Amino acid sequence: MYNPQLNAQGELIHLLTTEGLPKRILTQILDQAAEYVENGELLNNKWQDLAGTSVFNLFFENSTRTRTTFELAAKRLSGDVSSLNIQASSTAKGETLLDTIHNLEAMGANLFVVRHSESGAAHLIAKHVKKGIAVVNAGDGRHAHPTQAMLDMFTIRHFKGDFTKLRVAIVGDVLHSRVARSQIHALSTLGCPEIRVIAPKTLLPTGIEQLGVHVYHDMAEGLKDVDVIAMLRLQNERMAGAFLPSTQEFFKYYGLTPEKLALAKPDAIVMHPGPMNRGVEIDSAVADGPQAVILPQVTFGIAVRMAVLAIVARNQKANK
């Protein structure tokens, strides 16, 4: 099957989604990130992978945090970085979006990092860029957030080693979460035998079972004996309708407290993509507790984004 993320040799030239990527590509990203983490001071060394490469961060949707991590990742690899916050005005429709892209290509862009509120934006751009130019999806609508999912995979592998013996629970607002989708695809491909999602019915997309996950509506059942708990952020800003009675109610049933955490394996790790809503989806005692790996996730996030940028830039260069 044709995969727009791979070239004829099966190498990664865009990262748009974890869906449909073969295991060897996911492993390549994790291995390359591990090299950055292991080789001395990850964050204070300068690599040359992106020397002479012009990286454009196109943020059609604001995200200081994700934009900053991509900027740091690109600079750490000696790339030339320009960040543009582009207002998603009513006129910024498909055609105009492509005009913007073609203009930036004409200015010498080699790599686009794209954040957009509409699902499919990064795919659209990847379809229309010139040969030799890479696109990395930094989150598109409810669709995908592949670098977030890959940093979660890195974190799991770092703390748990092998995916093939793990029970992983993804907890919270699955319906609005591009992170959850990308996690499920990556976990499946990497061989995780049991993926659970725990959420109220109103925050689950229909047909989620078809992705091979086990659905739970009760935390006590869902967390039992899991090795990894991946909390999701409650996307208040995306909830137009009345999906929830209240955030207090949500916390009561789905917030991760020490009591609920005690149901998981004693050495279970707790992940969260940030920024956290303390007291809504996670209790501070858990967020700051010994099982939380939330801050290591941030550090690994830089390494994983470095790996993704370096790999797609290298493969595009070789094929130009």
Add this chain to the structure above:
Amino acid sequence: MYNPQLNAQGELIHLLTTEGLPKRILTQILDQAAEYVENGELLNNKWQDLAGTSVFNLFFENSTRTRTTFELAAKRLSGDVSSLNIQASSTAKGETLLDTIHNLEAMGANLFVVRHSESGAAHLIAKHVKKGIAVVNAGDGRHAHPTQAMLDMFTIRHFKGDFTKLRVAIVGDVLHSRVARSQIHALSTLGCPEIRVIAPKTLLPTGIEQLGVHVYHDMAEGLKDVDVIAMLRLQNERMAGAFLPSTQEFFKYYGLTPEKLALAKPDAIVMHPGPMNRGVEIDSAVADGPQAVILPQVTFGIAVRMAVLAIVARNQKANK
């Protein structure tokens, strides 16, 4: 006659307008830009022309596109670039503007790139900066946009060679266009024998004929046998009154369609300063057609801005 853009030796020390600049200066800019274009990979090489030079982009009027091209141009020449978006608040009057400038001088600025909604802002700044500091106008009110005009000249010379045998038509909202004014002055100086402007009466400034242009209100007549068509952007945001019945009406009479384009010479080129209003001043079939040189304009724009920055910085340095 005294020209604030030239020093006593007749060298360019500020670029404020194409008006009154001698042909040798315009040609120097084009020739230097050509060197950047021709010497290998324009956009992925690092020149040293601005090493140790502190460039401040002062954007009192927002323009992501122009700001980005100046940033790229300065970085490509190894300059240190700071970009400031300064809100044109009601207090940002003459005196305060100069306080801002003097403060930035005291911080070590060597070169100001200025975009301002008021005509004459760049001239005012150039008049008051310390000896040795250069000012480049990146668009002031309805007055001038010299680097845009010079990249258009570069594009024309690149595709057509000699200016002395060309018929050039400038089409659209001439009244609100600083680009049109700057183009007309540059074309005249470079020896273009026939410059036409095509626009409805409501979008033409009075006395435009005094610039030596031929005025047309009808596209069929105006486009006949021209070598170059320079479309203007319909500046919706600048049209306070009712200059136009509607944009549909405008497109019908003045939008560049394949049918109207067929009236020009078969090898005529079509330019547009961007961003395009597709279906308003230009039809997509033309914008994406074989005669459009709109994306090369963007690439040449980086080279021309590099040339301007390098030239004024060099001449200011020599005279300090």
Add this chain to the structure above:
Amino acid sequence: MYNPQLNAQGELIHLLTTEGLPKRILTQILDQAAEYVENGELLNNKWQDLAGTSVFNLFFENSTRTRTTFELAAKRLSGDVSSLNIQASSTAKGETLLDTIHNLEAMGANLFVVRHSESGAAHLIAKHVKKGIAVVNAGDGRHAHPTQAMLDMFTIRHFKGDFTKLRVAIVGDVLHSRVARSQIHALSTLGCPEIRVIAPKTLLPTGIEQLGVHVYHDMAEGLKDVDVIAMLRLQNERMAGAFLPSTQEFFKYYGLTPEKLALAKPDAIVMHPGPMNRGVEIDSAVADGPQAVILPQVTFGIAVRMAVLAIVARNQKANK
């Protein structure tokens, strides 16, 4: 007494306030800044003091001017700089602020420059950062603005030499001014024998005399025979209530005019932290006159900020 700004060896590891800093530390900052000023072209040389150091400018309160000077200072020392404008939303409370800080630490931050509208924000952050990470206060609420005070000290020493024989008058809105507080502490420590504050009663904090200053409500008396006049900015944006009848009234009584300036010593210098409200707290004839040292202050401000960044980074590195 424990001082969170010093390590066990008594070296500066954070700069939060000039209050309680020993004279040798203030002198170290001034001496190091003097080295940058004296060694060739301050603003166009590249030092290596911050090579490999990741500096984050966290501006929870907008200040283009201060942010730009810190960016320039860090770049001049070869630091890697990221600037974040963080909206002080209602949710950006204590806990969330620290989550932000811990996230940036996990991204590899070595040094935070913090501007915040709440007094004590920089202290709070310094208390919670990991060992080895420095915090520099770029202004917190009404509390302190130590780098501004230190550049004023540098300016005084540059023009007047010895602090121990000077009469210094601080004039204007002392109540809302973090600058005034920081100046008073620094001047006292550096041995200035007579510090005066001149302000209407409504713009003076209660108990100001306890800082060892002499209070005047009349300019004629207060300015008599002073060596240094430190004007304060009228913080219009901070005056919620009716502290002033009008700015015209303020100018009449407290605005620095040539007539009032004539009461000071003939060689008195006039300082202002900028941006100036001309015609409110200072007359243009004074602002642009021969006794004003307002633009040298800006240049020295870069050098002083360079010195502070270099010193805290060096001391943190040694103690890691």
